[in-house]
Every structure is written in structure tokens, then in C-alpha cells.
Amino acid sequence: MNFGDFVQAIDYIIRGDYVITMNEKLDVIRNGAVAVKGEKIIDVGGSDAILKKYSSANVIEGKDRIVMPGLINTHTHAAMVYFRGLADDMPLKDWLEKHIWPAENRWLSPEFVFDATKLACLEMLRGGVTAYNDMYFFGESVAASTKEIGMRAVIGAGIVDFPTKTGNSADEYIKNAEGFINDWKGDDLITPCIAPHSAYACSSETLKKIKETAERLDVPLSIHLAETEWEVGEIISKYAKRPVEHLDAIGFLDKNVLAAHCVWVDDSEIEILARKNVGVSHCIESNLKLASGIAPVPKMLSSGIKVSFGTDGAASNNDLSVLSEMSTAAKVHKALAGNPTVIDAKTAVIMATKWGADALGLGGTVGSLEKGKLADIIAINFKKPHLAPMYDVYSHIVYSAMASDVETVMVNGRLIINGGRLVAGSEDDIINKAVEWGRKIAAC
């Protein structure tokens, strides 16, 4: 035996009939494999070559499997899963004022948010989502719950100008946000961020303080932006500027900002978003269901904005499936544009992986299967009636696969879902807890 024959022992070898790398050349490896040691991907290549170089007690077989980077959900309110289906098919104002806000006011607590976030994480993981961006209340509970199940997240400490269950004033929320950031900064799974709700719920002064805080603490920012036509009118009447122009004028926008929705943006606002390298989270299913409108994504893409996908909360979607967002977005924009080449399947996969990672400020560490990146990896089983035969792997992912086709999910080198089920912990316990909470909520 010489050095050339040395076989390195590693933690996992994940094989796949197709390995979608999302590397710079967008290589798709037939009969490929990914080598994982500790938290990291240490090699990606042909299956035979990987099996010669490495040995592992944990070889996940690849027949009829598509191995790819974990999907990234760049905008949600995870704990709202407990309000899934509580109120549908009604105007946004009634939905919020008569149902969602009263329910939140009645029920939100650290315990509620912890339990609900766990369910949301389970749903996302089972659908191949390995990282998400959250904006909600009780960030400590969101973070602790996400960490416990082993998922990656960028979690925003929410800020508004008015009192809620978690604070009384912008200054108090900002102070709390600093505490939250200090508690979680440097964690291997959780990235704390600051999440001012919107330009209509936060004054210019508040937004400027937040911007200063984010820069000082070196954390990302996320915000709702131009979600509804009402918002545009509101901001124009207050500031004589459209929402994107207003945020730009106060110096809020840069590559550190992730803006959710951006439905009502005009060409000059798209130009600003592109020039300032703002990340955009496209939440098409929620925007459709609330009748908010449809973001001009093809224009954003051709302006160079790296648009990613967000599910928004399950109360307005009503699921947390990024696969479903990809399919809906790729189809709807074709019809609106009258052009079936718009958002092709490969582009949708890039948006859901690479650009999702960029949007979360994690582009250097996740979003592709490459040596040195963190091992956030999923495998889709395509031996299913609705996935046969196979001509184009990207087409199947975007147009035919469902969340339930995801069989294996690894986050940060740890196997979380295998055989479509949670590896550690009981799914039944998580679901039963949701049913209990749901019973209490429904009784009110």
C-alpha cells in the first residue's frame, strides 16, 4: 500500500444518480457523491472516485436520488404555522385585524413560539429546506427551537414603533435586539439579525437607528417592502416618495438588506434595488392568496437582482414548501409575461439555493455543494409515479417534485431527515402539540 491508496475515513458519503452542485459552472454529476466530514463538504465528484478516496460507515445510497444543496426559504414567520387555515379567503384588513392580530394578542408567548417554530422547522426540513429567514416575536424562542431541531436560520428580532407583547417602544425593541444578537452571535446554526417590520410600521428615525445598530454589530437586516398597493400610498403620503426611494433616501439600502415581497416596485425602484445589491425575497404564493399582487420578478432578474423564494407565514400560504414556490413562480410569471422562457427550471433552482444563500448573507458557506462549504444537503427520491420518466433533472425538481419527495436532509453535517422522517426526536410529539394548541385556539 502506498500513499496513493490511502483511504480517508469520513462521516458521510451521500451518493446520487444526479448530484446538482450549483457550483460556478453549475455542474451536474451523473452517478456522483458528496463526501462530508464534520460540518463540512470535503469533496464532490463521481461516485466511484469518491468511494476510492474515502470510507465511511454512513454511505447514503444514491439510486433514484437527486442530491442537491438544501433549499432556502428567505422569508417566513415560522411560528404562524399554528394559525394555518385559521382565516382564509378574506381581505387582508379583515384577515389581519379580525383574525391574525387578535389570535396573536391572545396566544403569543415564548412557549407558543417555541412549539410552533418546531412544527414549522419540521415541515420545512421534510420539504428539503435547510435554512430560513424568520421575522417574528420572541426571537429567543425561535432560535432555541430551531437550534434544537438542528436547522439553520437567520432570525430577526422584530421591531415596530408601537407596543406589542414583546416591548413598548422602538428603543426598547432595539435594546432587546442587541441582547438577542449578543446571545446568538457566533452560533454555528443561528445567525441573529435585525428585522424592522416595514417603512410604515417604523419611522425614519427608527430605521436609521436600526441601520446604525446593524452596522455596529455587523448583522444582516430584513424588512417587508412594498408588499401592498396600500403601503405605497401610505409611504408617498408620509414622505412624498415611493417605499424603495424612501428607504434609499435615508441610507437604509445596501447588500446587507433582505427585502421581502417588493410587489409594488416601479422600474426606477428596481434600478435602485439592483444598484444597491439588495436581496429580494419573492413570496408569490402568499402574495397571490392575499391578493396583494405579483412582483415584477422577470424585470428584477434582468436588472441583475438575485431574487430568492420566501413562503411567508403559513397563515397566508398555507404551507412552507419552497418546491411549491418554485413551481408557482416559474409558471405564473410565464403567463404574465406571455413568454414561456421566463424563469426557466434551472433559474428557479439557482434562486432557491445559491441566491437564497446570498440573500441570507450565507453565500460563502452554503447554497452549493462544493469542497469547503458547510454540509447542507438534500436528496430527492425520483422513483415515484409523478417523477417518471426523467429527461431533465431541473425540470423535475421545479415542475413535478413535491415536498414529500425529499428523503434525506443534512444540515451542518448532521443527518436530520432520513427515509423522509426525523432521525432524532418524535414527529408525532411535535404534531400532537400543534393539535393541542390548535384545539385551544379554535375554542376561543
Next chain:
Amino acid sequence: MNFGDFVQAIDYIIRGDYVITMNEKLDVIRNGAVAVKGEKIIDVGGSDAILKKYSSANVIEGKDRIVMPGLINTHTHAAMVYFRGLADDMPLKDWLEKHIWPAENRWLSPEFVFDATKLACLEMLRGGVTAYNDMYFFGESVAASTKEIGMRAVIGAGIVDFPTKTGNSADEYIKNAEGFINDWKGDDLITPCIAPHSAYACSSETLKKIKETAERLDVPLSIHLAETEWEVGEIISKYAKRPVEHLDAIGFLDKNVLAAHCVWVDDSEIEILARKNVGVSHCIESNLKLASGIAPVPKMLSSGIKVSFGTDGAASNNDLSVLSEMSTAAKVHKALAGNPTVIDAKTAVIMATKWGADALGLGGTVGSLEKGKLADIIAINFKKPHLAPMYDVYSHIVYSAMASDVETVMVNGRLIINGGRLVAGSEDDIINKAVEWGRKIAAC
């Protein structure tokens, strides 16, 4: 024991935490059950009452299950599943002329259609579809394959004015259609129908002959109608009338006709469709993906048209999930109308069941769970992370459930899918055959 205590032995008792009847009052029975004897539903009611009145060796338990009428797919080209993902993200003309037609010309045969239809039926059944309307070539193979797996279908013998692999002239196609109808009329699962392709592929003379034949043989008619803007221009240039006006003028339209797509219909055409009681199959995902446009469904519904859902072929969708169509349609039309009350969840379920049955001319026998109707019944398992908690059963079906949540499917009193799997026959065999065909097709 007296007569009051007499317990009748029957074939199946299907229980559910929720039984959605789709009867005239749209009753939803909590802790309900459906009693099945032979091909028929003989009773529907509370679970306790049903279990007192009947006994069966086959009680399908109902905990965490929604029991409802089978979903109905009112427009597809089943055998096109073998072309799923063969060509995407391109203009309709290129898609048809450079990919689909050459592939059909090279590959279609009775054997291809038989095998491909089996895969399509399996996919539909696993997604809770119990009946479908097909329009393709080699109707005998479509019918034999559908019959063999045990699914219900209205199968159209396709007619065009030009030669194809299955005939040379309209007269030959019509003669073949008569033969097909005579072969299958009276079958318990298969209803033969006549399916002229469209007003642009069939002359007025051909359509009139077809109409006369359908009336003489008492079978339904189905046709593509106003799918693309191009078609409208084509028909106007030929007949100086829009497509619906043209078909009306030649006496083609009545309640016996199922028109697929109806994307490009104006208000006066909607009025004609409503007045003539024409069934409309809304194929939103295919229309979106091919960038054909979006049918004005809210207007159709308020005009009294009983719109139902069609998947179209899997080459342009790319799946055969009616649950997915319901979700997409309910969401997209809200955004287009700027009104979130449009196509509410209950309406979407009515469209996918009752009105689907009406569209297929089977409203008297399937589409609801009522005494005397044929036993086409499905059960959805809602003990899933993405279906918890539960506040509104209709909302969950439309906005959160996936095809893979369907666990039990009965057609005509026969249990076809149980535990999410085919009861008789091998799913692997059906999928492996698709993979083999796919390999041959991809190699060309």
C-alpha cells in the same frame, strides 16, 4: 334480537374524522362513515350510527382522515406522462413542432399508450383522482389500461382533419370513433366519448358530422376551445367569428359538451357558454406554463358556469395533481381579481368533485358521497407536519394538502390505493416500464 337490531353485512365501512359529503347541503360530518356495498354507497352518516347498522370485515379507520368524493380531472392526455419534462420553458410552437409532435410521431403505438396511460392512472389515483377525461390517440389502449388498473374515465376518440398515426381523414376517424364507442358503451368504468381536437383542427363540416354522431350514439363530446390567442385570430380569419361564437353558430354547443381551456373568451362568449350549459375544464397550470394566458374563471362562475379542473397533459404541467390545480387556481385568481374572496376553498372543492362529475356527464352517479351513488371515495391523512393544526377542512384540502397525503382511494366500490400504495399490482413495474421507455425516447 329484533328486527331493529339487525346488522347488515356489507363490503366496506370507510370512517373519517371529517366526511365531506358534497351533498346538496354540503354537509360535513364529524366522526362520520360511508357504508359501501358492491359498487355503491348505501349509507353515509355518523360513525357510531353506521357501525350499529352495518358490519364489515373491511373497516377503514378514520382517525386523522378526511373522507371525501374522489377528485375529478376533466381534461388530460394521460399517455403524455411519458413526455413529462421532455421539453420545457419554450414557446408553444417550438414545444409542439420541435419536440412533442416529432416524439409522438416517432413513438406512439398501442403499446406505448397502454403503458403510459397506466403510469398516468397510477399517478392520478395516488393523488386522489378517481375519474378523468382523456383526449388522445389509440383510445382502445387508453380504455383497456384504465380499466385494468380500475379507474373511471370518459375517453375521447380523437378527431382531426389531417392524417396521423391513427387515421387519414375525418371520416375515417369518425368511423373508428363509432367502433370505439360500440366496444365500450355500457362498461361500468369506461364511458366512450367523441373528442374533436378543436375548431382549428376540424372543419365546420367535420364538427357537424361529429355532433350528429354523438347525438345518434348518445355520448358526450369534448373539445379544446379558445386555448390560445393565436386560435382566436385563426378562427376569426376563417369564420369571422370568435371560437365560441363559431361553435355556437354551427349548433355544436350544449350541455353535452365539455370545453377545455376557454382562456380567450370574452363576455359575450361566457354568456353563450353559460346559456348553453357547456362544461368548462380550467387547466390553469398548463395554461400558465405554456404562457397561453389565464381563463376568466371568476366571471364564468358568476355567470353560472360550473367550471371544473383539468391538469392537461403532464408534458405541459408537469404533473397530474388536481389538488395542485385547486391550490394554484384559488390563489392566482385572487391576485388577478385583486380580491382574496374569489374562488374560496369550499368553491374549489365543489369544482374538483361535484362539478367535475357534472362536466363528465356523471353527475348522477359520482361526485358526492350520497346513498345510491357509486363508491368513488378517497381519504386524506392530515396527521402531517404541513397539515397541523386543523381549523377548516376545506382550507387544508385546497391550500395545504399534497397528492402524497392521499392514503385511500376507492373506485366503483373497489379499493385501489390503501396506505398510499396500489393494492393490486406492482407500482415498481409500472415505474420501471416508464423508465425503460424514457431511456429509448431520450436516446433519439
